[in-house]
Amino acid sequence: MGGEAEIKERLQPKSETTEKKQHNVKGKKLWQKVKYQLVEYHALPAYLRDNEYILGHYRSEWPIKQILLSIFTIHNETLNVWTHLIGFFLFLALTIYTATKVPSVVDLHSLQHRLPDVLRKTDLHKLHSDLMSRLPSSTPSTWHVMELLYNCLPERFSHGNSTDMCVLHSVREDLANMIAPLIFRPITRWPFYAFLGGAMFCLLASSTCHLLSCHSERVSYIMLRLDYAGIAALIATSFYPPVYYSFMCDPFFCNLYLGFITVLGIATVLVSLLPVFQSPEFRVVRASLFFGMGFSGAAPILHKLIIFWDQPEALHTTGYEVLMGLLYGLGALVYATRIPERWMPGKFDIAGHSHQLFHVLVVAGAFTHYRAGLVYLKWRDIEGC
Numbered sequence: 001m002g003g004e005a006e007i008k009e010r011l012q013p014k015s016e017t018t019e020k021k022q023h024n025v026k027g028k029k030l031w032q033k034v035k036y037q038l039v040e041y042h043a044l045p046a047y048l049r050d051n052e053y054i055l056g057h058y059r060s061e062w063p064i065k066q067i068l069l070s071i072f073t074i075h076n077e078t079l080n081v082w083t084h085l086i087g088f089f090l091f092l093a094l095t096i097y098t099a100t101k102v103p104s105v106v107d108l109h110s111l112q113h114r115l116p117d118v119l120r121k122t123d124l125h126k127l128h129s130d131l132m133s134r135l136p137s138s139t140p141s142t143w144h145v146m147e148l149l150y151n152c153l154p155e156r157f158s159h160g161n162s163t164d165m166c167v168l169h170s171v172r173e174d175l176a177n178m179i180a181p182l183i184f185r186p187i188t189r190w191p192f193y194a195f196l197g198g199a200m201f202c203l204l205a206s207s208t209c210h211l212l213s214c215h216s217e218r219v220s221y222i223m224l225r226l227d228y229a230g231i232a233a234l235i236a237t238s239f240y241p242p243v244y245y246s247f248m249c250d251p252f253f254c255n256l257y258l259g260f261i262t263v264l265g266i267a268t269v270l271v272s273l274l275p276v277f278q279s280p281e282f283r284v285v286r287a288s289l290f291f292g293m294g295f296s297g298a299a300p301i302l303h304k305l306i307i308f309w310d311q312p313e314a315l316h317t318t319g320y321e322v323l324m325g326l327l328y329g330l331g332a333l334v335y336a337t338r339i340p341e342r343w344m345p346g347k348f349d350i351a352g353h354s355h356q357l358f359h360v361l362v363v364a365g366a367f368t369h370y371r372a373g374l375v376y377l378k379w380r381d382i383e384g385c
């Protein structure tokens with residue numbers, strides 16, 4: 001067949017073939033333009049109709065290739081995709097930062113503040129031998145440390161110029177980071193990583209959902225389930241750092257709260273994923289599960305405040321947790337009321353509609369929770385049990 005076509009093509013005058021080809025390409029392009037044009041709300045199939053105040057700029061039942069490319073074009077889901085995609089990369093960066101930097105960076109101020117107290121409890125002979133064993137003599141970094149220690153000699157700083165002050169600062173920081181692990185045993189990080197993982201899963205699932213849902217009814221159905229599962233995972237894993245680090249010295253309450261939220265989280269994910277629970281009569285069950293999960297966070301936080309009312313870290317973290325609650329609450333309010341597009345339908349199709357505001361508030365709430373997590377880590381690294 002290929003050979004025959006080639007002979008036919010050869011028999012035809014060259015200019016005519018080129019013209020035909022150009023015509024075909026033009027036609028194809030025009031057809032694609034018409035086919036993949038953004039449509040208005042009233043032209044959507046029923047399963048894609050969700051917000052009647054967003055009037056236009058919808059993608060409707062496009063092939064996957066066009067949908068994937070649409071991540072770089074303007075339509076009413078562009079910012080919904082990007083707000084959570086950027087959020088995902090933010091949490092990926094925070095996870096890498098936490099894994100590489102947080103355990104080795106000790107706050108000098110709090111170290112100095114607590115050192116005398118800790119030293120009283122520490123076996124100084126053991127500390128001395130530990131410290132000496134941590135100063136090997138052959139690696140290049142040792143030279144650095146030895147040089148810094150040498151620079152520590154008082155006569156080098158007697159003039160007190162700014163370069164010396166810089167070196168002094170660096171020496172102090174290096175020494176602090178060297179001595180700190182000998183005195184303070186960093187506590188386990190898994191509850192914090194569980195939260196970071198939950199946040200990344202939620203943000204990526206949501207972003208994917210907004211990008212792909214317009215493909216077909218089947219894909220839309222699957223994506224929406226995935227989005228629900230992501231939200232359940234974020235809520236459940238958000239409990240892990242506050243509960244674990246607040247009650248790590250009290251295994252009964254630690255296991256009680258962690259067990260409760262894990263069972264509730266798994267139940268919510270399953271309810272979100274199983275088709276049998278999708279029928280309207282389960283709508284109330286689904287909604288109650290999400291609300292129940294969110295509100296059950298108040299119990300361990302109040303409990304923490306009662307036990308540690310005199311600890312500044314308990315108040316500090318509660319401040320962050322209240323701020324997170326406000327951000328999520330405001331997000332839910334905006335989401336439910338469809339403000340501002342309900343006031344000016346069609347004016348916020350591309351930018352500024354409620355779902356985009358909701359996305360930004362979710363990322364801000366999760367980031368607040370991350371900050372609270374850092375306070376917990378520092379608190380427990382220094383205090384232990």
Ligand SMILES: [Zn+2]
Pocket residue numbers: 080206210355359
């Ligand atoms: Zn969303």
